[in-house]
Amino acid sequence: MTDRIKEQLSAFLDGELPEPESALLLKRLERDDELRGALSRYSLIGAVLRSDGDVPAARQVAARVSAAIAREPAQGGPAIRWRDRRSLARGAAGLGVAASVAAAVVMLAPQFGAELASQPAAVVAELAETPVLPVAAVDGSAEDAGPTYTTPPAADMASGLAPAELANYLVAHYGYASPLVRRSVVAGLIAEPDESGAPGAVPGAEGQAGQ
């Protein structure tokens, strides 16, 4: 496998590979066992970096990649939609920030110290959900930051806490949020749901007292 292909794989996992190249890569993955193996390893390596050993999570990512490849129709059939690929890539994109997350963990180590080391793998895995991507420096002036301002991408929801449950807790927390950020909390709370999920339906609503 050439370095070029390796770079493409890495970019694909980061969600940064252009559509035409992604399409070609997916085609190649269909028929190249070595490439599929490499993708799986890359996914696992990234996930392990993220999760400090949470291999099931890593396998989940790899399985998603494999499933997408399996869904890819044979030649002549309807092509997998680019949005699906984007979604897939977004799911794997967290792997791409592994290095920066690892750096962040190192930076935080003096504060978190032994607690991190003693936490179970599932806990440490969640550290990787914090996107650490280049954004405008806080010290930059407003106008300086304007054209180059970038916000981190939304992190995928980890399994376990549904967006609907999050809404319940946010509503309960809202009144205690700092006045400085209360509007931000509201913005997150009543934001329209997107593909990745946002606060929405409330579990347990059915059967509760109406008004």
Added chain:
Amino acid sequence: MRLAVVTAMLGLLALPAAANDGQAWLARMADALAGTSYSGEFVCESAGRSERLRILHRVRHGSVSERLVSLSGGGRELVRENDEVVVYLPDQKLAIIERRSARSDLMGALPTFNAGASPWYEVSFAGREAGLLGPAAVVVVRPRDGYRFGYRLWIDEASHMPVRSELSDAAGRVIERLRFTQLALKGDIPDAAFEPAVDRARLRWVRQAPQVGGDAPAWRAAQVPPGFRLSMSGLQAMAGASAPVRHLVYSDGLASVSVFIQAPTPGKTPVVGSGRAGVASAYTTVVQGHQVTVVGEVPPDTLRFIATGLRPADAPAERRN
């Protein structure tokens, strides 16, 4: 031109020392937020998304009314009347009512932030810039550790209202930007303006309210970041929970974290996971069979740090900051 510059410089020299005091500006802003009625629109950019909201805020004889409406088209909104908050999610045909006891008043439940006395933040005056309403004082609140976020605030010099803010992580990177695009200070706003534009008859209603319970927390955090203190403890009904949930609030005076502890529910499998909405994050885990969920406008690592140290109050102490 030169005359204008000299005049401006003389004007600056003539300003009292407090004009360049970041802490003084924060105090003025706190007063303005607590006592000003206003309406406006703002844009909140976070997590790769941009939300535009309209806000109405009224303070009348000590009573606070607020309404925030998403302008993204779905009709979601939040209406607050003193201790009651209602979140309308018409796309889900749902409304969530959150009522809290008068004892834990919205503002009073949190300790007053005294930047000068807080060793966890460094406050500085960063200069003046043009703001939405006119000249704005720029104040930077920089956290001294990675347990909390930092802020950069643009405070209107005349009204003392924050017209813009940025939230930054421990590395100093901006993770959220909030900017008013319209802001009008008002003497009063009619009651009708706080009526939600939602057909309430078509909604299912979920109530979350405090429950009567003992004052002593049945659970405690064995480890909290430096400067965080317990500011509220109570029981409350939560949607989806069959029994009242223990609610603890920890705050460093500026940032706050809510901890919810739910007793094991028959037939419900405890879960571990996380979520995020704007600057607020949540982390849920299982401690001694209880579902523990921690929510707050702090870095996710801080939530995990607190969550993983939660213990029943009668458990032996392991560590306390």
